[in-house]
Amino acid sequence: MSITLEEALNLVVRYAPVLNEEYVPLAESVGRRLTSDIRSAFPQPPFDRSPLDGYAVVAADVASATPDTPVKLQVVDKLWAGMPARVGVKRGQAVRLMTGCMIPSGAxxxxxxxxxxxxxxxxxxxxxxASGKNICYRGEEYGTDALLLRRENRVDAASVAVAAGAGFTQLRVRRRARAVILTTGDEVRQPGTVLPAGKIYDSNTAYLSARLHQLGVETVAALTQEDDLTALSAALRRYAGEVDLILTTGGVSVGEKDLLEQAVKAAGAEVIFHGIDIKPGMPTLFAVLGNARLLGLSGNPFSAVVPFELLLRPMLAEMTGDPEPLLRADTAIAAQGFDKASPSRRFLRAFCKQGRVYPPAAQSNGQMRSMIGCNCLIDVPAGSGAIRPGDPVRILWL
Structure with missing residues (x-):
């Protein structure tokens, strides 16, 4: 029996495991959420320094300087960036400085x-x-024990720069989710191989791999499995202890060779639900297999896209402590119509710009070409008639 989308969302979030924390090098932390505050061990800058090339002086010495009546000072030292100040500056003296140099005492x-x-x-x-001019003072950016990066912040390039400037080489972040993609079907072949009559190339794996990469998930393996119950259940058992997510496509409907639910149960999984009252994506299956969460998607490309976007993203947000993957709802005006009525809740691919949304005419579950350029889904309530130009519609940004 099918459940509502809201019920399915509650279940995938309830069963989503929170991923462990880990220390990773700065470059590997980008895009992840911090699991602890980062504080400074010393001030920044750690010493008074020059922001430009010039001469460290006593301001009172040069108060009367003009192009016609220059002030002459004795140069007592020359410093390059990285050198400690060796002598102080007394009245009537100057020290030649380069950008980044330590300011000598007295100047x-x-x-x-x-x-x-x-x-x-x-x-x-x-x-x-003027006195104080052209000096970056010690602690000007922040002092000792200053809060540099807050727990739960998403690490970006600026965060990495701040952490590096404070002497950190690693950050503690939530572990990346790890996934395996399993495409089922006797008819499926991989691109680059010969395509016999009656066979099709696998586009589902390409889409899911690309989306997982965009969402920060590590894909451990991407496999194609023929419709064989024993081999399919063995493949599921194999990866149950190695990954957090198992994504399958195909085999979730009611055909003679739709074996996924049988294979999932044979592998020892607990089926949480099988069927959602939406179109496309109605036969979607969700199960718990060991430490992994399994999302069984339709073999039709767009029928796999919709539940992937609707369900995996909130589950991933829960697992990683990162709200970024969550879909954002909005209202837009239909710039183009959609002639079909929607007895059940339907999702349409579309492109939205400046509050106007354009659903392409090609909405077939088996087509992906019309998905190119789409940046949202139109959420059409059950029992709706045709969408007419000018109608307000609810959209979910992808």
């Missing part, structure tokens, strides 16, 4: 090199500079 400003004659032993200063 309270940095004069730009453009405002000097670039003197080596004696430098002429042509403009005054």
């Amino acid at each position: 309270d400003a940095v004069i730009r090199q453009e405002d000097t004659d670039l003197g080596v032993e004696i430098v002429q200063i042509f403009r005054p500079v």
Whole structure:
């Protein structure tokens, strides 16, 4: 007996396991959620430094400098970035600095090199500079024990830069979900092989692999399995202890060779539901097999797309503690119509821009070409008639 989509959503979230935490190198943390706050062990910058090439000076010494009456100062040292300050600056002196250099003691400003004659032993200063000018002070960005990255934040390139600048080489994040894709059907062949009469190339694996990658899931294996109960149940048992998600396509309907539910039970799984009152995707199956969660999808490409997007994304959000995969609902105006009535709840692929949504005419469950460029699903309630241009519709952003 079919259940509602809301009931199915509640079940997949209820049975979704929370993934473990792990420490990973900074580059591998991108796109994942932090599981602990990151705090600084030292201030940033860790010393007073120069943001430009110039000369460290005492501002009072150059207060009267003009292009016509330059102030002359003795250059007592020259520093490059990474060198410690070796001597202090006294009245009448200057230290040549490059960008990033430590400010020597005694200096309270940095004069730009453009405002000097670039003197080596004696430098002429042509403009005054205010005390404190052109100095990045110690702790200016943050102090010791400052909160740098908050728990549950998604790690991005800026987060990695901040962590690296604070001396971190690893971050503690939620482990990536691991998945296996199992495409079933005697008729399925992989692209790149000879296509005998009566066979079709497998597009489901390509779609699911690409979407899992986009959602940050690691695909451990992608297999094609003929309609054989023993081999299918063996394949399910094999991966039950290795992955978090098992995605299958095909074999979930009521045909003579639709063997997935039998294979799932033979593998020792608990079937949570089989059938959702939506179109397409009605025969979708969800089961628990060891530590893995199995989502059995239709073999028709778009019939696999809809429950994948509707169910896997909230399940993945629960597993990873990351709300990013969740579908966002919105309202738009139909710019094009859809002539068929919808006795049951129906989802249409569509493209939405500036509040107007365009469902392509080709909505067949077996077609994927019209999915190109689509960025949303139109959620058509059960019992609806045809959609007319100008009608308000509920959409889910993909």
